[in-house]
Amino acid sequence: xxxxxxxxxxxxxxxxxxxxxxxxxxxxxxxxxxxxxxxxxxxxxxxxxxxxxxxxxxxxxxxxxxxxxxxxxxxxxxxxxxxxxxxxxxxxxxxxxxxxxxxxxxxxxxxxx
Amino acid sequence: xxxxxxxxxxxxxxxxxxxxxxxxxxxxxxxxxxxxxxxxxxxxxxxxxxxxxxxxxxxxxxxxxxxxxxxxxxxxxxxxxxxxxxxxxxxxxxxxxxxxxxxxxxxxxxxxxxx
Numbered sequence: 001x002x003x004x005x006x007x008x009x010x011x012x013x014x015x016x017x018x019x020x021x022x023x024x025x026x027x028x029x030x031x032x033x034x035x036x037x038x039x040x041x042x043x044x045x046x047x048x049x050x051x052x053x054x055x056x057x058x059x060x061x062x063x064x065x066x067x068x069x070x071x072x073x074x075x076x077x078x079x080x081x082x083x084x085x086x087x088x089x090x091x092x093x094x095x096x097x098x099x100x101x102x103x104x105x106x107x108x109x110x111x112x113x
Numbered sequence: 114x115x116x117x118x119x120x121x122x123x124x125x126x127x128x129x130x131x132x133x134x135x136x137x138x139x140x141x142x143x144x145x146x147x148x149x150x151x152x153x154x155x156x157x158x159x160x161x162x163x164x165x166x167x168x169x170x171x172x173x174x175x176x177x178x179x180x181x182x183x184x185x186x187x188x189x190x191x192x193x194x195x196x197x198x199x200x201x202x203x204x205x206x207x208x209x210x211x212x213x214x215x216x217x218x219x220x221x222x223x224x225x226x227x228x
Contacts, residue, residue: 004155025199043117043203043219089155091217100171101217103156 002027002094006104013080014112015022021075021107023090028068035064035075036089038106048075080111116140117206117220125226126194132190134223136204143189144207146217147171147179149200156203162187194227201225 003026014017024032032051036044048057048064050073056065063076073090087108091101117138126132136145147159148171156172160179168179176198180188191198204220 012114036219039223043221044205044217046216046218051215091156100158101156105153105155 002030002092002102004092004102004104005089006107007086008107010108010110012110012112015080015082017080017111018076018078019078019080019109021088021109023073023075023104025071025073025092025102025110027094027096029095030068030072031093033064033066033073033090034101035062035073035094036091038087040090047088050096066108075094077109082111082113085109085111116141117204117218118126119201119202119220120169122221123224124219125228127228128195130195131195132191132225134142134165134202134204136187136189137185138185138206138218140183140216140218142218143184143209145181146205146207147177147187148199148203150203150222151200152207160228172186183185192227194225196227199225199227202211 005024007022030052034049035047036045037047048059050057050064050066061078066073087106089106091103093101120135143164146161148156150156157173159177160171162168162181165181178190202223205217207217
């Protein structure tokens, strides 16, 4: 079974700082990896989707990278803002259970003004 | 209006009661999913459906049942609720494989408390 781990569980940074969130997975045979943002009391908002053939994806101040061979993905947030405060989740879709996504437990980010 | 809606948003019920959570989507997607989220455990898949006639168990289906009434509607039932089913429940939809991206879209969640 695919295991997905996100470290750290919580992170607090001052506004303006660049930061990296980490996601690791045990089985490198995946179709894709998706990063989400979750705000309290709300659902998950998709941030970036990286297909297995891609190395990275960018959207605005966000950049996600994927290294399948090492079972790792990173989400880089540039020039953090208080509005970035949320929980960030990664999810992978393994090839051997292609219809399911497996989620990490998330990193809770607080950006201090 | 939101693409994926869930009702109710919050529900408190007692042990042994039957509960139905409803999900509707306007994205036109064939695939729909039910997840539960527990602190420290992340999201886990309960059931998923590829179309009205295709329903599949996920990782943690025991104690739950589902109904796909139409392409746009997917309901989750707890036949006899128990306290360890207290959790945040999410409905999600996705495009089928073969399109450019296989991305999931989530509803706002239903917070269920079983006392």
